[in-house]
Amino acid sequence: GEDVEQSLFLSVREGDSSVINCTYTDSSSTYLYWYKQEPGAGLQLLTYIFSNMDMKQDQRLTVLLNKKDKHLSLRIADTQTGDSAIYFCAESRVTGGGNKLTFGTGTQLKVEL
Amino acid sequence: NAGVTQTPKFRVLKTGQSMTLLCAQDMNHEYMYWYRQDPGMGLRLIHYSVGEGTTAKGEVPDGYNVSRLKKQNFLLGLESAAPSQTSVYFCASSYTGFGYGYTFGSGTRLTVV
Numbered sequence: 372g373e374d375v376e377q378s379l380f381l382s383v384r385e386g387d388s389s390v391i392n393c394t395y396t397d398s399s400s401t402y403l404y405w406y407k408q409e410p411g412a413g414l415q416l417l418t419y420i421f422s423n424m425d426m427k428q429d430q431r432l433t434v435l436l437n438k439k440d441k442h443l444s445l446r447i448a449d450t451q452t453g454d455s456a457i458y459f460c461a462e463s464r465v466t467g468g469g470n471k472l473t474f475g476t477g478t479q480l481k482v483e484l
Numbered sequence: 485n486a487g488v489t490q491t492p493k494f495r496v497l498k499t500g501q502s503m504t505l506l507c508a509q510d511m512n513h514e515y516m517y518w519y520r521q522d523p524g525m526g527l528r529l530i531h532y533s534v535g536e537g538t539t540a541k542g543e544v545p546d547g548y549n550v551s552r553l554k555k556q557n558f559l560l561g562l563e564s565a566a567p568s569q570t571s572v573y574f575c576a577s578s579y580t581g582f583g584y585g586y587t588f589g590s591g592t593r594l595t596v597v
Binding site for chain 2: 375379412416
């Protein structure tokens with residue numbers, strides 16, 4: 372199959388770390404992305420990682436990639452209420468249509484006080 | 485720059501009616517995409533375009549048509565709307581090649597009654 376899978380919900384307390392997981396199936400994926408969707412809005416690109424990297428850090432965000440297991444994770448340090456949103460992972464595949472992304476189902480992150 | 489603009493933002497249609505959703509981008513992107521977002525199913529690609537005058541089918545193209553007469557515009561048409569097409573529709577655009585994320589519009593919420 373060619374599905375990108377994520378768990379649907381995650382709840383954390385403010386100040387804790389959040390870890391959102393994603394599994395993908397296409398070993399030829401070149402780039403993997405994390406997008407954030409706030410209520411009533413479109414998706415915003417948060418960060419991405421090239422497939423030959425294991426880790427990428429960007430301020431409070433850490434992306435880990437385990438290519439052997441086809442597992443991608445997004446860690447948000449010191450989670451704030453403003454981080455409440457749906458997070459989508461996506462993989463970029465080599466196709467005749469160029470840069471085509473396949474998205475996961477999205478993980479709803481709820482940050483509680 | 486406005487980025488990606490979608491019109492309208494909301495619409496209610498009766499079964500059998502037709503409508504066109506407009507997507508406009510001002511970033512000179514070659515690639516444009518139409519997705520639909522449904523609860524628990526993530527984003528599914530309807531149609532996409534790799535350049536002016538070109539279109540191609542995505543994952544769920546049935547019941548939709550598209551046109552890309554101008555590079556900056558990508559139109560999504562519903563010829564005879566059905567309740568199963570009730571969804572939130574997102575347009576996105578990107579540069580050619582890999583490693584570039586998509587820029588998304590803010591979405592069109594369509595209800596077919």
